[in-house]
Amino acid sequence: MIKFENVSKTYDGNELFALKNIQLHIEKGEFVFLVGPSGAGKSTFLRLILKDFDPSDGKILLNEINTKTLKKAEVQRLRRRMGVVFQDFKLLEGKTVFENVAFAMEVLRRDSKTIRKRVLQVLEIVGLDGMAERYPVAMSGGERQRVAIARAIINGPDILICDEPTGNLDPRTSFGIMKLLENINKFGTTIVMATHDKQVVDAFNKRVIILDRGLVKGDRQGGYFY
Amino acid sequence: MRTFFNFFRDAYHNIKRNTLMSTASIASVVAALIIMGIILILAINVNYVVKQVEESLEMKIYLSDNIADERVSEIGEFIKATPHVATVEYLSKEKALEEFASWFGENEDKLLQGYAQNGNPLPRSYVVKVDDAAYLENIYDTVMAQEGVTDVVYGKEYVDVLLRFNRAINMVSFVIVVILSLVSLFTIYNTIKLTIYARRDDVEIMKYVGASNAYIQMPFIIEGSVLGLIGAGAAILLIRGAYTMILGMMQVNAALPLSTTLAPFGMVIYQIAIYFLIYGFVIGAAGSLISVSKFLRTSR
Ligand SMILES: Nc1ncnc2c1ncn2[C@@H]1O[C@H](COP(=O)(O)OP(=O)(O)O)[C@@H](O)[C@H]1O
Numbered sequence: 001m002i003k004f005e006n007v008s009k010t011y012d013g014n015e016l017f018a019l020k021n022i023q024l025h026i027e028k029g030e031f032v033f034l035v036g037p038s039g040a041g042k043s044t045f046l047r048l049i050l051k052d053f054d055p056s057d058g059k060i061l062l063n064e065i066n067t068k069t070l071k072k073a074e075v076q077r078l079r080r081r082m083g084v085v086f087q088d089f090k091l092l093e094g095k096t097v098f099e100n101v102a103f104a105m106e107v108l109r110r111d112s113k114t115i116r117k118r119v120l121q122v123l124e125i126v127g128l129d130g131m132a133e134r135y136p137v138a139m140s141g142g143e144r145q146r147v148a149i150a151r152a153i154i155n156g157p158d159i160l161i162c163d164e165p166t167g168n169l170d171p172r173t174s175f176g177i178m179k180l181l182e183n184i185n186k187f188g189t190t191i192v193m194a195t196h197d198k199q200v201v202d203a204f205n206k207r208v209i210i211l212d213r214g215l216v217k218g219d220r221q222g223g224y225f226y
Numbered sequence: 227m228r229t230f231f232n233f234f235r236d237a238y239h240n241i242k243r244n245t246l247m248s249t250a251s252i253a254s255v256v257a258a259l260i261i262m263g264i265i266l267i268l269a270i271n272v273n274y275v276v277k278q279v280e281e282s283l284e285m286k287i288y289l290s291d292n293i294a295d296e297r298v299s300e301i302g303e304f305i306k307a308t309p310h311v312a313t314v315e316y317l318s319k320e321k322a323l324e325e326f327a328s329w330f331g332e333n334e335d336k337l338l339q340g341y342a343q344n345g346n347p348l349p350r351s352y353v354v355k356v357d358d359a360a361y362l363e364n365i366y367d368t369v370m371a372q373e374g375v376t377d378v379v380y381g382k383e384y385v386d387v388l389l390r391f392n393r394a395i396n397m398v399s400f401v402i403v404v405i406l407s408l409v410s411l412f413t414i415y416n417t418i419k420l421t422i423y424a425r426r427d428d429v430e431i432m433k434y435v436g437a438s439n440a441y442i443q444m445p446f447i448i449e450g451s452v453l454g455l456i457g458a459g460a461a462i463l464l465i466r467g468a469y470t471m472i473l474g475m476m477q478v479n480a481a482l483p484l485s486t487t488l489a490p491f492g493m494v495i496y497q498i499a500i501y502f503l504i505y506g507f508v509i510g511a512a513g514s515l516i517s518v519s520k521f522l523r524t525s526r
C-alpha cells in the first residue's frame with residue numbers, strides 16, 4: 001500500500017540527508033512503529049506519505065501511484081483518505097469538541113445531519129461520549145488526543161499517520177491511546193506511527209522500523225526498540 | 227449554507243480578536259478613500275471646466291480675397307470633413323464688418339459708412355469649433371496647407387497650458403491613487419497574515435483533511451473583504467458629511483462661480499458610494515487572497 005523506492009530527502013539550506021535511500025513497503029492493514037532519536041527523519045518520513053513535499057530523489061507509491069505525479073485536486077482527494085494525529089493535538093481552542101471533530105467533515109461539505117450523527121458515533125468510539133459540548137481547554141492531555149484521533153478517523157481513512165501521539169502524555173494515558181489506535185487498526189486502517197517512546201514500542205508487539213540519521217537501521221516484525 | 231454563515235461568524239470573531247491590526251486596516255482604507263474622494267471630486271470638476279472651455283474654443287480660418295466663391299465652398303467642405311471638427315460657420319465680408327463694427331457701439335454707423343466707401347478690408351473666414359482641444363494643432367496644420375487660406379488663428383498658448391494642466395492633474399491623481407491602493411493592499415495583506423499565523427493550526431488541519439484551496443482561503447478572503455467594506459462605509463459617511471458642509475457654505479456664498487460646476491449632491495454621493503464599496507471589497511479581497519495564497523504555497 002505504501003512503497004518507498006530508493007527515497008532520499010534533503011531540505012533547502014541543509015546539506016544533510018533527512019532521509020537517505022529508503023527502500024521499504026508497508027502493507028494494507030499493518031501497524032508500523034517508526035522509531036529513532038530526535039532528528040532521525042521520522043517526521044520527514046510521515047510528511048512524505050502526506051505529500052507535504054516530494055522526495056528529492058526516488059519515488060513514493062501509494063496504491064501503486066507515484067505521489068509526485070498527482071495534481072492539486074488529486075492530492076486533496078488523497079488526503080481525504082488519510083488521517084493525521086500530532087503530538088501537540090492541534091485542536092481549535094475556540095471550538096467545542098463537537099465542532100473540532102465536525103470540522104473535518106464540514107471541509108468535505110457533508111450535510112449537517114450526517115455530520116451530527118457521525119460525530120456522536122465517533123466520539124463514542126474514542127471514549128468521549130457525553131463530552132461533545134466541552135472545550136479543549138477544560139480537558140486532559142489524553143482526552144484532547146482522543147478528540148484529535150476522532151477528527152482523524154471521522155472520514156474513515158485508509159491510512160492513519162501519527163507523529164509521536166503519546167509524546168506529551170504520561171505512560172498510563174499513553175497506554176489508553178495505544179489501545180484505541182490498536183482497535184482502529186483492527187477495523188482495517190493502516191497505521192504508521194512515529195515515536196521514541198520505548199515503553200510503548202516494547203509493550204505492543206508490532207513491526208518496528210528503526211531510523212537513525214536518515215538511514216533504516218532495522219526493520220523487524222514484533223521488534224523492540226533496540 | 228451553515229458553513230457560509232460560519233465563515234462570517236469567524237470573520238467577525240477574528241476582526242474583534244485582532245483589534246489593532248483590523249483597525250489599522252480599516253483606517254488605511256478610509257484614509258486612502260478620503261484622499262481619493264477629494265481627488266475624484268477635484269478631477270470631476272477640473273474635467274468639467276476643461277470641457278466647458280474646450281467647447282467655447284474657436285478657430286478662425288481667414289481666406290484670401292483673390293479666390294473664387296467655388297474655392298471658398300470647397301475649403302468649407304474640406305474643413306467639415308476634417309476629423310474632430312464639430313461645427314463650421316461661414317463669415318462673409320459683410321458679416322465680418324458688421325461684427326467688427328458692433329464692437330464700436332455708437333460709432334458703428336460712421337464706421338460702416340467709411341468702409342462702404344473705401345472698400346471692405348475684412349477677409350472672408352470660417353469659424354470652427356472642435357470636439358477635443360488636443361486636436362487643434364493638427365487641424366491647424368492641415369487647414370493651413372490649403373490653397374486660399376491666408377491665416378489660421380486660435381488661442382494656442384492658452385490651449386497648451388490648459389491641456390498640460392489637465393494632463394498633469396490626471397497623472398498626479400492616478401499616481402496618488404495607485405500609491406494609496408498599494409498602501410491599503412499592504413496593510414490588509416499584513417493583517418490577514420497575522421490572522422493566518424494565529425490560525426495556522428486550523429489551516430494545517432484543513433490542508434491535511436483535504437480541504438480545497440478555495441475552502442481554506444474563503445474565511446480569510448471574507449475577513450479581508452469585510453475590513454475593506456467597513457473602511458469604504460466609513461469613508462462614504464465622512465465624505466458625505468464633508469460634501470454637505472461644502473455645499474452649505476456655497477449656498478451662503480451663492481455668487482461663487484464654482485457652485486455651478488459642482489455636480490448635484492445626490493448623484494456624486496451615489497457614484498462615489500458605489501466606487502468606494504467596490505474598491506474596498508476588491509482591495510480587501512485581493513490583499514487577503516495574496517496573503518493566504520502565499521501562505522499555502524510556502525507551507526505545502
Ligand atoms: N523544514 C526543515 N528545514 C531544514 N531541515 C529540516 C527541516 N525539517 C527537518 N529538518 C532536518 O531533517 C532532519 C530530520 O528531521 P525530522 O524528520 O523532523 O526528524 P524526527 O521527526 O525524527 O525528529 C533533521 O536533521 C532536521 O534538522
Ligand SMILES: [Mg+2]
Nearest residue numbers: 042043044163
Ligand atoms: Mg519529529
